[in-house]
Amino acid sequence: MSSRSYSLLGLWPVINRWKFLVAAAVALALIISVVVSLSLPNIYKSTAVFYPTNPNTTDPDRIVSDGGKLELGGRAEDLDRVITIGESQTLAELIIRQYKLHEHYKVGAAGDDLADQSALDEFNSNFTIVHNDRDAIEVNFHDRDKVLAAKVANAIVQAIDSINQQLTFENRRKIIDLYQGRKEFLEREYSAAHDSLLAGRRRYGIYGMENESRYLGRAIVETETKLRQAEGEGNSSKAAGYRKALRGLTQADGGNFLNLENYVKGTDQMATVYARFADIQGRLITARNAYETAKLAISGKISSIYVVQKAFPATKKTKPVRWLIVASSVIVTLVLSIILITLLELYRGNLSVGRPGTEPQY
Structure with a gap:
């Protein structure tokens, strides 16, 4: 017993039979997608690019005593450390508080657990930090306000620099205290000897x-x-x-x-x-x-990064791509409509597509 064979050309009679409903579905999808795409706000992206520096070359003691010079990093450990700092929750919460993103995202008052988590999720969805193919770090931030997007991207870079310095020189103040204690002790001894x-x-x-x-x-x-x-x-x-x-x-x-x-x-x-x-x-x-x-x-605060490009307000939107939304909605609706009417015809037993010696029933 031979198995059934099907042909896409055999679907045309079915589509022709349901053409008004298919056309109505496609037209409705077109109208809805146009309305939805036009209602979506324009999203702008600002990008800042920087290189991490070798922390040994930014050691102030070595620069003061030995006259060292700034050297670009690009090492795997430097890149990983900077990206880890950029993806940390500490940095995200710092930027959210600095620019009052709770109000901007309209998620509720700061201090509420649900509002804080919503603001953090929204921030993370709009923020990316990546290592590009030229060993530089790119910080990207998306927002409806192109000026705010540029400010936040630059603030993220500054925060990464600040946290990186704190990690690199976290014991420096303790060393300063030791130097000061030794100096004060010798001053007392000097006074006694004098x-x-x-x-x-x-x-x-x-x-x-x-x-x-x-x-x-x-x-x-x-x-x-x-x-x-x-x-x-x-x-x-x-x-x-x-x-x-x-x-x-x-x-x-x-x-x-x-x-x-x-x-x-x-x-x-x-x-x-x-x-x-x-x-x-x-x-x-x-x-x-x-x-x-x-x-x-x-x-003397020596920057631990070398900024190649500061973030500037974008001149054109990044998303949404409205024509793509409309086109994809229409195509998806058309495909789903064809699949639906095909399944419906098969269910009714009225479809004989591509069977030898048979014609489609109308």
Whole structure:
């Protein structure tokens, strides 16, 4: 028993029989699709393009100390990190709050769970971030307001840059605090050492003059010589004066501020104080330089991306494509109508398409 064979040409009598209904369905689809397409708002797309940079080249410490230069990234890890940041909910919520998209999308007041989720879903449906074939990152945003679309696209790029910097330099403030604590500690130690140095100078009369010991020794020798001469001449009053002067030069209780006893006693101690003071002074200068360099580095925000193209308001709409909506609606309606009437004829048993020796029944 041979199986039935069918031909598309055999459908023409069926279509001809139902032509008024098919034409009515197609006309209705045409009218509805035209009305719907004309009622749809124009959607505009704004695009921003940027390259991620290598985070090692944007390290402020290295730039300040070594004079580094900005290098474009393009590495897989840089691209993945930037795209991950762009697709994060943190960034989406930041942009939604910044541009009050709850009101713009008319989803309800911010703070309501359902409204927040609706705004987030609408935002994600209008936003795309992709890695193009030239190793650049494209940020696209669609909206009915072409100016808002450009602003949001640029804000997304800025937010990605800001979050990327925070991830790269998240411990920098802690390092600044360490530098500051070290500097303040050395400042206290420097003040204490300076006070000890002044106290030692006052006590022993040693101020670190270049020829201090030479002057003291010469004064002692000259005074002692004059004393011996006076004693030899038998001038007792003059000898007594020289003896008193010599006592002042050699003994701490002799009345002289600079004397041999205090000088010898204080030399070793003051040498230690001088060494301590010089060491703390050098360390303090280094700590201050490190702190100022680190503070300057963190205060200077170096972009972690290189923007090739900022987003601008679009000059023409992206969607809807109205003629495509109308054409596809008409074609789909026509195809579905043919399928429906064919199934209906088969159900009624009135269709014999392509059977040898038979004609379609009317």
